[in-house]
Amino acid sequence: MRLALLAMAIGAFGIGTTEFVIMGLLPEVSADLGVSVAAAGNLIAGYAIGVVVGAPLLTVLSTRLPRRTALLLFMGLFAVGNLLTAVAPQFESVLGFRVLTGLPHGAYFGAAAVVAAQLAEPGRRARNVARVFLGLTVANIVGVPVGTWLGQELGWRATFGVVAAIGAVAVAGIALFVPKLPKPAGVRLRHELSELAGRQVVLGLLTIVLGCSGVFAVYTYIAPTMKELAGYSEAGVTGILALFGVGMTLGSLLGGRMADRALRPSVYASLALLALVLLLFSFAAHNPWTAAVGVVALGVATFAACTVIQVFLMTKAERAPSLTSASNQAAFNMANALGAWIGAGVIGAGLGYAAPALAGAAMAFVGLALALAAGYLDRPRPPRASAPQAPAREAELVSAGTDPTH
Structure with a gap:
C-alpha cells in the first residue's frame, strides 16, 4: 500500500x-x-x-x-x-x-x-x-x-x-x-451527477471557492509583500516560498488527523483557523521574523482546511467519489482566480500590501459562515409527533358502551 x-x-x-x-x-x-x-x-x-x-x-x-x-x-x-x-x-x-x-x-x-x-x-x-x-x-x-x-x-x-x-x-x-x-458498488454516472447537485456538496464547493480565495488574495502577491513590508531580498523571497510549502505539508498531515477524529467540527475549526491566521498576517507581514512565521502558519491553515473539506465532500457524496473530488480541485482553482482578483483590487485601490490579508480574512469568515449554515441544514430532524390513536379509540369504545380491556 x-x-x-x-x-x-x-x-x-x-x-x-x-x-x-x-x-x-x-x-x-x-x-x-x-x-x-x-x-x-x-x-x-x-x-x-x-x-x-x-x-x-x-x-x-x-x-x-x-x-x-x-x-x-x-x-x-x-x-x-x-x-x-x-x-x-x-x-x-x-x-x-x-x-x-x-x-x-x-x-x-x-x-x-x-x-x-x-x-x-x-x-x-x-x-x-x-x-x-x-x-x-x-x-x-x-x-x-x-x-x-x-x-x-x-x-x-x-x-x-x-x-x-x-x-x-x-x-x-x-x-x-x-x-x-x-x-465501488452502486456508483453510476447518473448517481455521480445527482450527488454532485446535492445541497451539502454544493455548499461545500462554494465554501472552498469563497473561503479559500482569501489565501490566494495573499499568496498571489507574496513576493512584493515580503519585499515591501518585511524587507526581504529576492533570494529571501525564494526561502519564504519554501516555508509556505513546509506549512502546507504540516497542514495536510494535521487536516488528515483532524478529519479522522471529528469531521464536521474540523471543517469549522480549520476555516476559523484560516480566518484568524489571515487576520494576524496583516500585522505580522511588517517584520521579517513574524512574516516568516506567518507564512508557515498560513500554509498550515490552508492545507488543513483543504484536506478536511476534501474528505467531507467525499463523505457527503459517497456515490460520486471521483466527480466530487475532482470538482473540489476545480473549486480550488476558482478560489485561486477569485483571490488573485480580490488582492489586485485592494492593492490597486491604494490600500497597501497588508490589505489582501484583511480581505482574505473576511472571505475565510464567509466560508466559515457557509459551513455553519450547511451544518445547520444537515442537522437531524426530530420525528413529527403523531396523533395518539389509542386514547381516541378507547374513548370511542367507551362511548359505545364497550370495555376496551376485553
Whole structure:
C-alpha cells in the first residue's frame, strides 16, 4: 500500500511543480517567446482554465474505467502535455499546451483520493488521502525552487522537460504498485451527477471557492509583500516560498488527523483557523521574523482546511467519489482566480500590501459562515409527533358502551 501511495504522490509532486513553477519563470518565458511578462502571465490562467474544464469532463468520461486505468491515462496526458510545452515553438502553442496539461489535474486528484481511501484501513481514510496530497505540498518545498533554479540556469524548457520525466516515473509507479481495485458498488454516472447537485456538496464547493480565495488574495502577491513590508531580498523571497510549502505539508498531515477524529467540527475549526491566521498576517507581514512565521502558519491553515473539506465532500457524496473530488480541485482553482482578483483590487485601490490579508480574512469568515449554515441544514430532524390513536379509540369504545380491556 505504501508504494501505491508513493507512486500517486509522485504524480501529485509533478502536478504541483508544473502548476506553480511557471510563476518564477515568467521573465525567462517572456524573453524567449518575445512577449511581455504580463502576457506570459496568461500561461497561469490557461492552466487554471484547463483544471476547471477538465476536472468534471475527464472524470465523467472515465466513469466506466477501472481506477488504476484512469490514473494511468490522466498522468500520461499530464506527462505528454508538459513535454509538448517544453518543445512548443510559439507563445500561442505554449498556451494551448498549458491548457492541455491542466485538463487531467483535477481528475487525477479525484481518482487518486478515491484509490487512497479504498486502500485505507478502518479509521485511516483521511490520512491516506493526505499522504497522496503530500506530493503537492512537497512540490512547493522542493519542486518549485529547484525547477525555478533549473529554468534560470538551463532555460525554462528544461524545467518542463524534467516535469514530463517525473510524470513518466509516476506512470510507471502506478502501473507497478497500484492494485486493480473493484469499482465501488452502486456508483453510476447518473448517481455521480445527482450527488454532485446535492445541497451539502454544493455548499461545500462554494465554501472552498469563497473561503479559500482569501489565501490566494495573499499568496498571489507574496513576493512584493515580503519585499515591501518585511524587507526581504529576492533570494529571501525564494526561502519564504519554501516555508509556505513546509506549512502546507504540516497542514495536510494535521487536516488528515483532524478529519479522522471529528469531521464536521474540523471543517469549522480549520476555516476559523484560516480566518484568524489571515487576520494576524496583516500585522505580522511588517517584520521579517513574524512574516516568516506567518507564512508557515498560513500554509498550515490552508492545507488543513483543504484536506478536511476534501474528505467531507467525499463523505457527503459517497456515490460520486471521483466527480466530487475532482470538482473540489476545480473549486480550488476558482478560489485561486477569485483571490488573485480580490488582492489586485485592494492593492490597486491604494490600500497597501497588508490589505489582501484583511480581505482574505473576511472571505475565510464567509466560508466559515457557509459551513455553519450547511451544518445547520444537515442537522437531524426530530420525528413529527403523531396523533395518539389509542386514547381516541378507547374513548370511542367507551362511548359505545364497550370495555376496551376485553
